[in-house]
Amino acid sequence: MRILLVKTSSLGDVIHNLPVVSDLQRVFPAATIAWCVEESFADIPRLHPAVTQVIPVAWRRWRKALRRLDTWRQMGDFRRAIGAVEYDIVLDTQGLLKSALIARQARGKRCGYATEAAREPLAARFYDATFVIPRNAHAVLRNRWLAAAACDYPVDLPLDYGICAPTDELPWLHGERPVVLFTATSRDDKLWDEENWCALGQGMVARGLTPVLPAGSASERRRAERIAAALAGALVPPPLTLPQIAGLLGRARLAIGVDTGLAHLAAAMNVPVIAIYVASEPALTGVHGRGFARNLGRPGHPPAVAEVLAHADQALLVSQ
Known part of the structure; x- marks a missing residue:
């Protein structure tokens, strides 16, 4: 067939x-x-x-x-x-x-x-x-x-995205407890305030995690570098391909991102993930997986840092 x-x-x-x-x-x-x-x-x-x-x-x-x-x-x-x-x-x-x-x-x-x-x-x-x-x-x-x-087959099959993390080396990655922060998205109205990311990242550092902030375009990189500057030990990696991002996620304890396809990649790989929604509705297109996957916020009502941190603590218990 x-x-x-x-x-x-x-x-x-x-x-x-x-x-x-x-x-x-x-x-x-x-x-x-x-x-x-x-x-x-x-x-x-x-x-x-x-x-x-x-x-x-x-x-x-x-x-x-x-x-x-x-x-x-x-x-x-x-x-x-x-x-x-x-x-x-x-x-x-x-x-x-x-x-x-x-x-x-x-x-x-x-x-x-x-x-x-x-x-x-x-x-x-x-x-x-x-x-x-x-x-x-x-x-x-x-x-x-x-x-x-x-x-013409039954619709009750278990959910399986079927993908595994590539095992390529990431020489720039130091430490064994990365938390991946996807701070960029396709529209400015979907962005979460940089001050929120800084406070969230500091909470991750306090929990013994290393924030990693992937970035693509020049404007995304500048944003990631501003946030990383406020976080002890945070990393802004060189531009990554999709397989390299998948490899990074395969090593991550947790991923947190705005409304971006990369958050869905984390869910597909069964990496604990929290998606932050600021200007879009997550009900029909939010992160969806077999593992820990949370959609927080809705149009005009982004989540507070404390709410994200509370869910992050739950996710970290799952990924121990």
Whole structure:
């Protein structure tokens, strides 16, 4: 059996789709599972051993350069790559017009959300089979229920993201008790005040932990360095790839972050995680895992430092 999953972005959404792979592997142990994903997130499906092929798509980059001949050549290469194999099931768990059109480039029975269940209802017109999945369920559950409906198997399988931490060395990491603080996110209105991070980080230091503050862009790095300057022994590592961040999380006692896909990666790896929400609602897309996972705050009502510290103490008891 050949299955193609279409879940292209964003980081948190891609991570939320990993349990689908584990479910399919349990039900169809001999199946080959391919995954079409945005090139910048391609390392996430590669963390799952049951994904046999990753087909990168670069729509985010292509749409900014549609006047370039090379862009159209790359799009042609992508169409040939995704159409090279006849699949038994092509499953679009994203439910957007963009993802539905990508699924149409593949050969096989194309399955997706019904009009009333898709994030963009027009997407349903491009599938061969559609399924009504409740919109008020968590994204992880919606993905899994859609896959179960499309492939006709029970929906009561245990939750398993199926990924393990890479074992690559991190020479910059000193100490054996890191707490990973994800202070950056895609929108400024989702940020938690730097003063809060400083107070939280000081609480982590007092508990014998080493705060590690990963950062990507220059502005994220400046923010992380300002916070780290207030914390004895805190580390701002060099820019890390997604596999390196997964390796860091595999060594962590605890992860705490704002509304960012990296917090979902911690949950997927069963690392105790606390997610802080300032401007978004966590009910349908918050951190979700088998281990300790807490979503604190809601739009306009971010959690206080004391609340986060109280949950951190509970998490540290779990991870002893």
